[in-house]
Amino acid sequence: MEQMIPLTIDGVKVEVPAGTTVLEAARKANVNIPTLCYLKDINETGNCRLCVVDTGARTLQAACVLPVTPNMVVKTNTPAVRAARKLNLELILSNHDKKCLSCPRSQNCELQKLCLDLGVENGDRFAGAQNEYPLDLSSTSIVRDNNKCILCRRCVGACKNQKVGVIGAMMRGFKTAIASPWDKDLASMACINCGQCIAVCPVGALTEKDETKEVWDVLADPTKHVVVQPAPAVRAALGEEFGFEMGTSVTGKMVSAMKRLGFDKVFDTDFAADLTIMEEGYELIDRVKNGGVLPMITSCSPGWIKFCEHYYPEFIPNLSSCKSPHEMAGAMIKTYYAEKAGVDPKDIVVVSVMPCTAKKFEAKRPELGHDGLADVDMVITTRELARMIKEAGIDFANLPEENFDKLMGESTGAAVIFGVTGGVMEAALRTAYEVLTGEELKDVNFHAVRGMEGIKEATVKVGDLDVNVAVCSSTGKAAELLDSIKNGEKTYHFIEVMGCPGGCVNGGGQPIVTAQVRNWVDIRAERAKALYSEDESKTLRKSHENPEIKAIYADFLGEPNSHKAHELLHTTYAKRELYK
Amino acid sequence: MSNHNEKYEKLAEVIKAHKEQKGALMPVLQEAQNIFGCVSEDVQKIIAEGLGVTLSEVYGVATFYSQFSLQPKGQYVAGVCLGTACYVKNSQKVLDKLCSELGIQPGQTTADGLFTVQATRCLGACGLAPVMMINDDVYGRLTEAEVPAIIAKYKAS
Numbered sequence: 166m167e168q169m170i171p172l173t174i175d176g177v178k179v180e181v182p183a184g185t186t187v188l189e190a191a192r193k194a195n196v197n198i199p200t201l202c203y204l205k206d207i208n209e210t211g212n213c214r215l216c217v218v219d220t221g222a223r224t225l226q227a228a229c230v231l232p233v234t235p236n237m238v239v240k241t242n243t244p245a246v247r248a249a250r251k252l253n254l255e256l257i258l259s260n261h262d263k264k265c266l267s268c269p270r271s272q273n274c275e276l277q278k279l280c281l282d283l284g285v286e287n288g289d290r291f292a293g294a295q296n297e298y299p300l301d302l303s304s305t306s307i308v309r310d311n312n313k314c315i316l317c318r319r320c321v322g323a324c325k326n327q328k329v330g331v332i333g334a335m336m337r338g339f340k341t342a343i344a345s346p347w348d349k350d351l352a353s354m355a356c357i358n359c360g361q362c363i364a365v366c367p368v369g370a371l372t373e374k375d376e377t378k379e380v381w382d383v384l385a386d387p388t389k390h391v392v393v394q395p396a397p398a399v400r401a402a403l404g405e406e407f408g409f410e411m412g413t414s415v416t417g418k419m420v421s422a423m424k425r426l427g428f429d430k431v432f433d434t435d436f437a438a439d440l441t442i443m444e445e446g447y448e449l450i451d452r453v454k455n456g457g458v459l460p461m462i463t464s465c466s467p468g469w470i471k472f473c474e475h476y477y478p479e480f481i482p483n484l485s486s487c488k489s490p491h492e493m494a495g496a497m498i499k500t501y502y503a504e505k506a507g508v509d510p511k512d513i514v515v516v517s518v519m520p521c522t523a524k525k526f527e528a529k530r531p532e533l534g535h536d537g538l539a540d541v542d543m544v545i546t547t548r549e550l551a552r553m554i555k556e557a558g559i560d561f562a563n564l565p566e567e568n569f570d571k572l573m574g575e576s577t578g579a580a581v582i583f584g585v586t587g588g589v590m591e592a593a594l595r596t597a598y599e600v601l602t603g604e605e606l607k608d609v610n611f612h613a614v615r616g617m618e619g620i621k622e623a624t625v626k627v628g629d630l631d632v633n634v635a636v637c638s639s640t641g642k643a644a645e646l647l648d649s650i651k652n653g654e655k656t657y658h659f660i661e662v663m664g665c666p667g668g669c670v671n672g673g674g675q676p677i678v679t680a681q682v683r684n685w686v687d688i689r690a691e692r693a694k695a696l697y698s699e700d701e702s703k704t705l706r707k708s709h710e711n712p713e714i715k716a717i718y719a720d721f722l723g724e725p726n727s728h729k730a731h732e733l734l735h736t737t738y739a740k741r742e743l744y745k
Numbered sequence: 746m747s748n749h750n751e752k753y754e755k756l757a758e759v760i761k762a763h764k765e766q767k768g769a770l771m772p773v774l775q776e777a778q779n780i781f782g783c784v785s786e787d788v789q790k791i792i793a794e795g796l797g798v799t800l801s802e803v804y805g806v807a808t809f810y811s812q813f814s815l816q817p818k819g820q821y822v823a824g825v826c827l828g829t830a831c832y833v834k835n836s837q838k839v840l841d842k843l844c845s846e847l848g849i850q851p852g853q854t855t856a857d858g859l860f861t862v863q864a865t866r867c868l869g870a871c872g873l874a875p876v877m878m879i880n881d882d883v884y885g886r887l888t889e890a891e892v893p894a895i896i897a898k899y900k901a902s
Contacts (some may be wrong), residue, residue, distance in 0.1 A: 330801050334805050335808050336808045336809070337808065337810075346789070346800045346803075744790065744800070
């Protein structure tokens, strides 16, 4: 039984478990203490001083890192507290560029909201020297604008949790900047492009490398045949940008919006997720039966792949040779679809809409292409798609629901759960079970691999075989798991790794949820609900039952892992250095 | 060359000695600075790898504390005091003269590796203001006009 601590907050008596912070306890008294640098599990350092409260101590205390003590009397709304918060905010503003009108985070910026909430009347109260930094545009995925940075260090925490840690607070005092050692640009560091730094940034200091202009250009070019494909997790979060409750699936409206934007074909990356299961499932069966390298590790997540190449190259032989689903789709669009539709592949532009910033880097890998053509030409994130829909004036909320185009638009429930941690594993098990045993799988739900824990393990009986599997999300957790394998503590047959915590639903390209929500709601679990309910609503829930998958093998690829499939759907990896 | 290798061996020993200790980074950086005279990129990478911390962390600490130097210091480190007493006695002009004579900015080292110029806090010799120190030699009640001759002395030695 945990010890309960009684205390008084603004005259309201509450009881909370020992170890609770004043910030958390205040919620019980219906008080929202403002925060800026604080982000649960990512940055708990108490450095911005916006959450200060009066506890009767000599000075005001930071509520986010102050544990409750018995019979504490906390005042969160005194003239001194309000004045201190406002002063601290005005001091932060003194070194912020305040170019809100053209900032992609405008109206979703935590600094902007605090200025409103705390009643800042003069943003230039402490006008004075201001740092000027060049933009870091070196990365294919992430843009850093330190002119907007408020030094909260959330990005540093997120990068560290990923066991990447290529950014930190450098120098001291007024010269302090979040940067890489020796002021190297991001592209020359072992950054994995996961974009978790963007997802946690309270302001517009970190954003994705915007490619919407390039997409608008090809949409306006009559000589181009532009094909779009959205990843599973996009439909689980796009609605948030248009006022839908978190966890609402907006698949039909998304398809409708894409058609209105002028894409010539709207295919589904989910189709390619089913294709991935076929290729990856058969690859696993082959490795198990013929003494291949085990454990086999999934290769869908480009953040994870780059992490493996930089930090754990000894595990490269364990990586599945399968391209990620949208790359498979790209390869099929420029061969199978081109052939069927009678379009010259050179005229086709494949645009992927991804919950992910690392996909932008992945699409530019030279090995991911065929006949001198890249499989995927452009990658935009969920956020960029939302911006395009807004810019086009499409009334998203009231759109009719439409279906994906035929040939590569059909998908099963196994595919849609690719967007959440454990989903690829579950999908693979559904198919592997039936292929290996020849029996029908009665219960397709593998609850052991669901949920938001960083590392999940299960032993699944497939016929006579006990298959040991592990599922982990975030590269930080992947590092833990790989270390335990290296030490000989663990042995597995098959591992799913997703680079972002919770999987793609929480990818670095998803709509940004402010700390005011993230600190209290598990957004990963909420968005996952949309995908699991879509899975349940489908008649077909196993990849190998997808009729369009059957057709693509019958008409074009032959069989899974055929020579043609290898040529078009599989890839290779290479060790990367830690420093350039 | 053997001297060079000895330094790296010594660094490896230092890392090994502190590896398991919490907060090992500061003492290791300090000892590395003693061994090499500065903590270069190369040395910081070895420390990061050896202690299992990121280079960002090492560099962040190395640039936060002013006693760590990223570049090798010159044979003669000339520090001009900009503390209150010296400052009101025109030590800024002494510093400016020193910089213009050597063609470098405070914090930099001359290309020949002979001089490093630093602007320092109070050296504790306010009675002699304005004060400059070159290694362990103290020069007090200075005027900017005296600077060239002092530099020439070290160049000659």
